[in-house]
Amino acid sequence: MTTGIPADEWRQVRGLVPEVLGALVRRYGHFDACEDAVQEALLAAAVQWPVAGHPASAKAWLRTVASRRLANRLRSDGARRRREEADAARTPVAPLDPTPAGDDTLTLLFLCCHPALSAPAQAALTLRAVAGLSTAEIARAYLVPEATMAQRISRAKQRIRATGASFHLPPDAERSDRLRVVLQVLYLLFNEGYTATAGSDLVRPDLTAEAVRLARDLLRLVPDDGEVAGLLALLLLTDARRPARTDADGALVPLAEQDRSRWDAEAIAEGTALVTGSLATKPVGPYQLQAAIAAVHDEAATADDTDWPQILALYGLLERVAPGPMVTLNRAVAEAMVHGPGAGLDLLATITVDDRVSGAHRVDSVRAHLLEMAGDVPAAHAAYVLASRRTTSLPERRHLLARAARIAEAEEAALAEPAEPAEPADPADPPARDAGLRA
């Protein structure tokens, strides 16, 4: 939201949303209407505070204004009011109890990440009702018209109402499965924001930062779940490389070629401590293992110092815990780094990926990389070009085409010098150490 309020302060105001919304819903029911009312209160704050001055208590102000908006809303629509009242009579509303605000955040997260919603709807609703972003901001983040996003959110709320979900934590029996959905939503939010242009684009809200913030909140509320710690660690350890992953022209820099002095050491330390602690005491899960792999990468002072045998072992574990072609693909890269490109290519040959799986093109890009390691320049070139045609990511396409061009030039240079026959790429050469773009 473009407000006259400094970004940091506005982030704090947005942080009050779950508490304000939770209090309203517990008192009046009607998640849908309360959520709209809280958004209206935020909008009013953005307009009024820079002019009239900030209230002593932002939370009390938002709650008062949102309650008033809610009352107006319910009064102004008689038909709706009668319907709401009928609804309310049917569903007993929990009394306004002194539930700690944290529980409201958790309840809201479960509600917004309801399994009956599509992934885009879960993400949009979470950003609005938990992160406190406006519809316009969410629409900008996803590069869709505001009307499209407004409909998506409104449909999501309708669907939640239709499921009869109440504003309570899911029963214990469902808790664990529902928590996996919440983690998946936060993971996708992070990925959506992890673009080559992130950070330079002031108009688009930073979804990676929102995902990290929500994962932090979630860990505070569910400290005993190792996978929550694992997800936060994974996000921190990945985000830590952001300053180094694009060059001055915005082109992707593969992990092996990144200037590691530009990595965020604080985020790496925090992520590593989180995942180390949870692996030591909690049942292992896929987010923890992915975080552990990221931590091994991030711990290496140079690409050559990477502990590939450990990464290979971790991918072996990950494959057992959460098998899938994308995990095997990553294991093939580690296999090549430990036992040579031939071993990686052999493993790669066992993978069949339906081209509807997101990331299916990565089989080609990994094959290209392993072929390059093996010194088979023509086949590597062809595989890079194929991968560049298959990907739907623009930065990745540019990167793959640059790789193709680079090995073709190297080959030409070698051929132009007849005294020195072309030799297989040295596996110790930094470009060949690029673990298939990302390992």
Next chain:
Amino acid sequence: MKYMLLIYGNEANWESIPREEFADIVRRTDALNQELLASGELVGAYGVADQLNAKVVRVADGTTAVTDGPFAEAKEYLGSFTIVDCESLDRALEIAAANPAAAYVGVEVRPIMHEADLEM
């Protein structure tokens, strides 16, 4: 993920369809677009004017030349396009199948390039 759904055709294709049947296609297309709008998946749906109106612009040495289009010699031309933002390729294919044109000329589904780049 965003997808572009493209429908190609030519006058012969469309003129071979009886008038009432064609009106029904239009009605069902409108209904589909309304449904996609309501679900929050529709980014935009557009019909393009007849190829007689197409122009091709070329700039050479700073001089702009405009000629009558279309750009490529083809038997079928772009007639309309829809952009959706939906959960998966499968959902995009389902939307394409729901388009009445799928039963006549087919619907081409093309993923739209994005900036996101998973490192994980």
